[in-house]
Amino acid sequence: MTDQxxxxxxxxxxxxxxxxxxxxxxxxxxxxxxxxRELKELRADVDRAGLDTLSGRKAPRARVLxxxxxxxxxxxxxxxxxxxxxxxxxxxxxxxARLSEPDGERVPTERTARELLDALAVPAPPGACADDLCxxxxxxxxxxxxxxxxxxAADAEQVDxxxxxxxxxxxxxxxxxxxxxxxxxxxxxxxxxxxxxxVELLSRAAGPVRITVDPRSAESLVEACAAHPAALVLAGGWxxxxxxxxxxxxxxxxxxxxxxxxxxxxxxxHTYASLSGPSARVLRLLSLAPAGHVDPHTASALAxxxxxxxKAALDDFAALGLVRRVxxxxxxxxxxxxxxxxxxxxxxxxDRPAELQLARARMLERTVRLLQSCRAVTEPDASAxxxxxxxxPRALRFDGPGAAAEWLSxxxxxxxxAARLAVADGELDTLARxxxxxxTRALVAHRGTQAxxxxxxxxxxxxxxxxxRRDLPREKAAALxxxxxxxxxxxxxxxxxxxxxxxxxxxxxxxxPYATGRAMESVxxxxxxxxxxxxxxxWFGRALAQRLARGxxxxxxxxxxxxxxxxxxxxxxxxxxxxxSSALTGHRKNGDVAAQxxxxxxxxxxxxxxxxxxxxxxxxxxxxxxxxxxxDVRLQAALQLRLADTLERLGDPAAARLHRSAAERMLGGExxxxxxxxxxxxxxxxxxxxxxxxxxx
Numbered sequence: 231m232t233d234q235x236x237x238x239x240x241x242x243x244x245x246x247x248x249x250x251x252x253x254x255x256x257x258x259x260x261x262x263x264x265x266x267r268e269l270k271e272l273r274a275d276v277d278r279a280g281l282d283t284l285s286g287r288k289a290p291r292a293r294v295l296x297x298x299x300x301x302x303x304x305x306x307x308x309x310x311x312x313x314x315x316x317x318x319x320x321x322x323x324x325x326x327a328r329l330s331e332p333d334g335e336r337v338p339t340e341r342t343a344r345e346l347l348d349a350l351a352v353p354a355p356p357g358a359c360a361d362d363l364c365x366x367x368x369x370x371x372x373x374x375x376x377x378x379x380x381x382x383a384a385d386a387e388q389v390d391x392x393x394x395x396x397x398x399x400x401x402x403x404x405x406x407x408x409x410x411x412x413x414x415x416x417x418x419x420x421x422x423x424x425x426x427x428x429v430e431l432l433s434r435a436a437g438p439v440r441i442t443v444d445p446r447s448a449e450s451l452v453e454a455c456a457a458h459p460a461a462l463v464l465a466g467g468w469x470x471x472x473x474x475x476x477x478x479x480x481x482x483x484x485x486x487x488x489x490x491x492x493x494x495x496x497x498x499x500h501t502y503a504s505l506s507g508p509s510a511r512v513l514r515l516l517s518l519a520p521a522g523h524v525d526p527h528t529a530s531a532l533a534x535x536x537x538x539x540x541k542a543a544l545d546d547f548a549a550l551g552l553v554r555r556v557x558x559x560x561x562x563x564x565x566x567x568x569x570x571x572x573x574x575x576x577x578x579x580x581d582r583p584a585e586l587q588l589a590r591a592r593m594l595e596r597t598v599r600l601l602q603s604c605r606a607v608t609e610p611d612a613s614a615x616x617x618x619x620x621x622x623p624r625a626l627r628f629d630g631p632g633a634a635a636e637w638l639s640x641x642x643x644x645x646x647x648a649a650r651l652a653v654a655d656g657e658l659d660t661l662a663r664x665x666x667x668x669x670t671r672a673l674v675a676h677r678g679t680q681a682x683x684x685x686x687x688x689x690x691x692x693x694x695x696x697x698x699r700r701d702l703p704r705e706k707a708a709a710l711x712x713x714x715x716x717x718x719x720x721x722x723x724x725x726x727x728x729x730x731x732x733x734x735x736x737x738x739x740x741x742x743p744y745a746t747g748r749a750m751e752s753v754x755x756x757x758x759x760x761x762x763x764x765x766x767x768x769w770f771g772r773a774l775a776q777r778l779a780r781g782x783x784x785x786x787x788x789x790x791x792x793x794x795x796x797x798x799x800x801x802x803x804x805x806x807x808x809x810x811s812s813a814l815t816g817h818r819k820n821g822d823v824a825a826q827x828x829x830x831x832x833x834x835x836x837x838x839x840x841x842x843x844x845x846x847x848x849x850x851x852x853x854x855x856x857x858x859x860x861x862d863v864r865l866q867a868a869l870q871l872r873l874a875d876t877l878e879r880l881g882d883p884a885a886a887r888l889h890r891s892a893a894e895r896m897l898g899g900e901x902x903x904x905x906x907x908x909x910x911x912x913x914x915x916x917x918x919x920x921x922x923x924x925x926x927x
Contacts, residue, residue, distance in 0.1 A: 262307065262311045263423070263427050263430050263431045263434070263459075264304075264423045264424060264426075264427025264428070264430070264431070265304065265307075265308050265311070265420075265423070265427070268297075268308060268418050268420065269308070269311065269312060269315070271418055272295055272297070272308075272312050272418050273312070273315070273316075275293075275295055275416060275418075276293065276295065276316065276400065291393050291394065291395055291396070291397065292378075292393055292394045292395075292396060292397060292398075292399040292400055292401050293397065293400055293401070293414075294389065294393070294401045294402075294403055294409070294412055294414075294415045295312070295400070295401070295402045295403070295415075295418070296403050296404075296405060296408070296409055296415050296416070296417040296418065297309045297312075297402065297403070297404050297405075297417075297418050297420065298404075298405055298406065298407060298408060298417040298418065298419045298420065299406070299419060299420030299421075300406060300492075300568075301382075301406070301460075301567055301568035302458060302459065302460030302461070302494050302566070302568030303420045303421070303422075303458065303459060303460075304420060304423070304459040304460075305404050305420055306381055306382075306404055307459070308418075308420065309379055309381065309402050309404045310379070312402060313377055313379050313402055316377060316400065317377060319375075319377075320375050320376055320377040320399075320400065321375055322374040322375050322376040323376055323377070324376070324377045324378075324379060325346050325349050325350070325376060325377070325378045325379070326378075326379045326381065327342045327345055327346055327378075327379075327380055327381070327392075328381045328382050329342060329380055329381065329382055329383045329384060329388045329389075330382040330383070330384050330567075331521055331522075331647075332521065332522035332565060332567040332570040333570055333571075333574070334384075334571075336384045336388065338360065339360040339363075339364065339388060339391045339392070340358075340359065340360040340363055342388075342392065343360060343363035343364050343366070343367050343391075343392065344358075344363055344684060346367055346378075346392070347363065347366060347367055347370065350367075350370050350371075352366065352367075352370045354366055354684065355720035355721075356683040356684040356686065356687035356716045356719075356720060357684075357687045357713070357716055357717055357720060357722065358720070360391065364391050364392060367392065367394075368393075368394055368395045371394040371395075371396060371399055372394070372395065372396055373396075374396075374398070374399065375398040375399060376394075376399050377399070377400050377401075377402070378392070378394070378399065378400070378401045378402070379402045379404075380392065380401060380402070380403045380404065381404045382404055382405070382567065383403050383404065383405040383409065384405075385405075385409070385411075386409040386410055386411035386412045387411070389401065389403050389405075389409055389412060390411065390412055393412075405417075421457075422456050422457030422458055422459075423457045423458075423459060423462075424457070425449060425452060425457065428452040428455075428457040428459075428462055429441065429445070429448050429449060429452055431459060431462050431463070431466070432448055432451065432452060432462050432465065432466050433448070433466075434466070435462065435463050435465070435466020435467055435469070435470060435551065436465070436466035436467075436469035436470050436477070437469070437470055437473075440469065440476070440477050441477065444476070444477050444478060447476070447477040447478035447481050448477055448481075450478070450481040450485070451465055451477055451480060451481035451484065454481055454484035454485045454493070455484065455493050455497055456493040458492070458493045458494055460494050460551075460566065460568050460569075461492075461493040461494045461496075461497040461498075463551040464494070464497045464498060464501050464550065464551045464552070465480060465484065465497050466551070467501070467549060467550035467551035467552070468480065468500070468501050468504065468550060470549060470550075471546075471549055471550060483500060484496065484497060484500060487499065487500060494568060494572075495572060498569065498572050501550060501551075501552065502576070508533075508535075509543055509546065511533060511581075512529060512532070512533045512535070512540070512543045513543075513547060513552060513573065514573055514576045514577045514580065514581060515529075515532040515533055515577070515581075515586075515589050516529065516532070516547075516553070516565050516573060517565070517570055517573035517574045517576075517577055518532055518577075518586065518589060518590055518593065519532070519565060519593075519644075520644045520645075520647035520648040520650075520651050521643060521644055521647035522564050522565040522566075522567065522570060523562070523563075523564060523641070523643060523644035523647070524544065524553065524562075524563045524564065524565060525560065525561055525562055525563070525641065525644075526538075526540045526541040526544060526561055527540075527596055527597075527600065527625070528593060528596075528597075528644070529541075529543065529544055530596070531589075531592040531593040531595070531596035531597075532589045532590075532592065532593050533589070534589075534592060537625045541561060544561070544563050547563075548563065552565075552566075552569065553565055553566070554566065558640055559636065559640075560636070560637060560640050562640065587657060587658070590652075590655065590658060591658055591661060593648070594648065594652055594658060594661040594662070594664075594665055595661060596626075597645065597648055597665060597668075598661070598664050598665050598668045599622070599626050600626060600637075601645070601665070601668035601669055601671070601672045602619070602668050602671075602672075603619045603622060603626050603627055603628060603634070604628060604634040604637060604638055604672045604675075604676070605634075605668070605671045605672040605675045605676075606618065606619045607619065607627075607628050607630065607631050607633075607634045608631050608634070608675045608676065631676075634676065635676045638672055638673070638676050638677075642685075645669055646669075646685060646688065646689075648665065649662070649665055649666050649669060649689060649692055650692065652665055653666075653692045653695055653696055656699065659696050659699070659700055662692075662696060663693070663696060663705070666689050666692055666693055669689060670686060670689055673685055673686065674686075683716060683719075686712070686716070687713065687716050690709045690712040690713045690716075691709075691713065693705060693708070693709040693712075694706060694709035694710065694713065697709055703736045703737070703739040703740035703742075704736075704737075704740040704742050704745065706733075706736040706740075707733045707734075707736035707737040707740060707742060707745040707749070708745065710729045710730070710732050710733035710736060711729075711730070711733045711745065711748060711749060711752065713729055714726040714727075714729035714730045714733060714752060715752075717729060718752075718755070718756065718759070723756055723759045723760055724760075726752075726756050727753065727756040727757070727760075730749050730752040730753045730756055731749075731753060733745060733748075733749040733752075734746055734749035734750060734753065737749055743776065743780060746776065747773050747776045747777060747780075747785075750769055750772045750773040750776065751769070751770065751773040751789065751792070753769045754766045754767070754768075754769030754770040754772075754773065754792070754796075755792075757769060758792075758795075758796055758799075763796050763797075763799060763800035764800075766796045767793050767796045767797060767800075770789055770792050770793045770796065771793060773789055774786055774789040774790065774793065777789060783816055783819060783820055784816075784820050784822070786816055787812075787813050787815075787816025787817050787819075787820060787822075787825065788813070788825075790809045790810070790812040790813035790816060791809070791810065791813040791829060791832070793809045794806045794807075794808075794809035794810040794813060794832065794836075795832075797809060798832075798835075798836050798839070803836050803837075803839055803840040804840075806836045807833060807836055807837070807840075810829055810832055810833045810836065811833070813825075813829045814826060814829040814830060814833070817829055823856060823859050823860040824857075824860035824862055824865075826856045826860075827853050827856035827857040827859075827860050827862060827865055827869075828853075828865065830849055830850075830852055830853035830856060831850070831853045831857075831865065831868070831869055831872075833849050833853075834846045834847075834849040834850035834853060834869075834872065835872070837849055838872075838876065843876050843879055843880055844880070846876055847873065847876050847877070847880065850869055850872055850873050850876065851873065853865075853869050854866060854869045854870065854873070857869060863896050864896075864897070866896060867892075867893040867896035867897045868893075870889045870890070870892045870893035870896070871889070871890065871893045873886075873889045874886040874887070874889040874890040874893070877889065
């Protein structure tokens with residue numbers, strides 16, 4: 231009930247999901263109380279002619295409705311009820327996002343835009359900047375008629391960046407004050423509820439019997455709470471768990487409280503004072519929960535109690551209105567945003583900093599162990615990882631991969647927030663590094679590298695922050711390489727090149743031959759992507775020299791192939807053939823039959839580009855034999871097609887038909903596509919072909 235009647239500021243930024251449209255103009259939700267005048271005004275504001283319309287211009291952007299009020303005033307509940315009533319007019323659904331964390335910190339626009347794009351099922355490249363993501367969001371909404379609820383906006387700049395460039399969409403913003411800077415916005419400012427609605431809300435929270443039999447005391451309690459919705463819910467929660475308590479007694483107590491702070495703060499202090507010492511401590515420590523998301527494990531670790539004891543405490547708090555349950559298949563709770571400052575004030579005055587840091591450390595350690603278990607459950611039954619988690623307490627194990635994946639998906643916003651908070655803390659960097667490593671492995675195991683790439687990009691940036699702060703060059707190099715790889719995959723080649731060079735410096739500082747070799751090769755790959763063949767071959771050569779010096783023959787053979795591919799694209803066919811010959815020699819020494827076949831295949835291609843078809847024919851025939859030894863049917867078929875093309879150019883169409891028929895038998899239904907890719911009539915290789923060749927060899 232309270233999640234609709236009271237603004238808990240608990241909408242998760244990671245939960246921006248399109249909601250199914252309802253019916254426009256339907257009667258008010260039974261869980262919603264009062265605010266009928268405000269609803270009428272907001273609904274009228276939707277149909278009001280804007281300044282552009284009055285001046286004869288078409289509205290360039292979506293209309294913005296603003297619900298303004300202090301946290302706990304019911305502002306989110308009012309916005310949600312308005313959205314529910316209007317949803318039927320917006321067939322493309324409702325998008326929700328929260329623009330501030332429970333502690334008041336602004337959510338970066340980049341993160342909000344990405345979450346809204348995820349809700350629209352629009353892919354967004356990892357690492358993209360806020361401007362690019364907002365432009366992508368506006369493009370995705372251009373042809374849609376959707377309703378956006380932007381909760382807890384800090385200022386107009388946050389809202390303006392997300393505004394759709396289409397008058398067919400509507401934005402309902404929730405903020406503490408006016409959004410100065412966005413034109414034609416008239417705020418609907420909330421105060422306390424009217425007396426009838428306030429009594430009804432109190433009745434729903436406390437139970438109707440006592441309110442009905444003593445209406446005067448109920449009205450007195452409403453007056454003591456200044457008709458503030460969140461304060462009324464706390465008062466009603468206090469009464470609900472005390473069936474024998476009189477409303478008049480509570481009204482007198484609240485009236486007698488020192489007139490310090492807001493009505494919500496006074497009623498909260500009264501509720502808090504009624505808790506036992508252990509329960510009060512658990513409640514205070516919930517202010518440390520990442521992004522206000524709490525589950526029994528988090529509460530257990532923070533308080534140092536059992537999971538079952540933490541679950542019982544959270545249920546008690548929910549009955550009192552101190553936390554709210556989140557609809558989920560797993561036990562999940564949220565700390566109301568309006569209570570977070572009050573809880574933090576209590577922790578600062580009643581808990582020693584060392585105790586708070588120990589609570590954070592326990593929470594992070596528990597999270598690391600859960601993430602390790604979450605990943606390990608995806609391993610084979612006989613694996614070392616599965617055997618290791620078998621010895622963990624039952625509360626830290628998952629029933630199977632499905633249960634682990636569900637937990638990871640449900641807790642993902644809190645896990646990412648935990649990583650950000652751990653890095654920002656600066657005092658728990660060892661735990662933060664372990665947390666980020668475990669989170670990375672769990673995300674990859676359950677979601678895959680591509681699907682998890684946006685989250686991984688953020689984690690790698692956090693790893694880089696810690697590595698720079700703690701002067702850890704090896705970890706700095708690894709983070710830079712990971713970030714650069716994601717930049718390269720999304721077309722930000724210049725950004726990738728800068729990071730690869732920085733990774734090289736860090737790898738050298740760490741004395742890490744793997745990082746330096748990997749960075750040098752990646753720098754060469756970036757120059758190759760930019761079409762700078764001279765620098766590409768130079769950097770590949772540096773990486774090759776290091777591999778040869780370390781006796782890493784397989785990598786050296788592969789690098790000979792990359793150098794040959796660059797020379798091929800640059801038209802330096804003699805250099806290309808010499809390097810392919812070196813690659814072939816290396817693969818033979820390593821006993822890699824499949825790599826030998828591919829190297830011969832590329833040599834034949836270069837010989838054909840160089841205008842030596844007879845040599846290309848002989849080399850290609852040799853490559854076919856090696857491909858047959860390697861049981862690589864696709865390569866065999868591709869080589870048969872190349873033989874067919876070469877024979878046709880040499881004037882032997884009959885033999886060409888035989889080879890083409892053989893390729894068709896090998897490829898079956900894939901033949902037309904393979905033929906299109908392999909038959910290029912002797913033209914210069916494409917960049918795609920070069921990348922493919924270098925990746926294979």
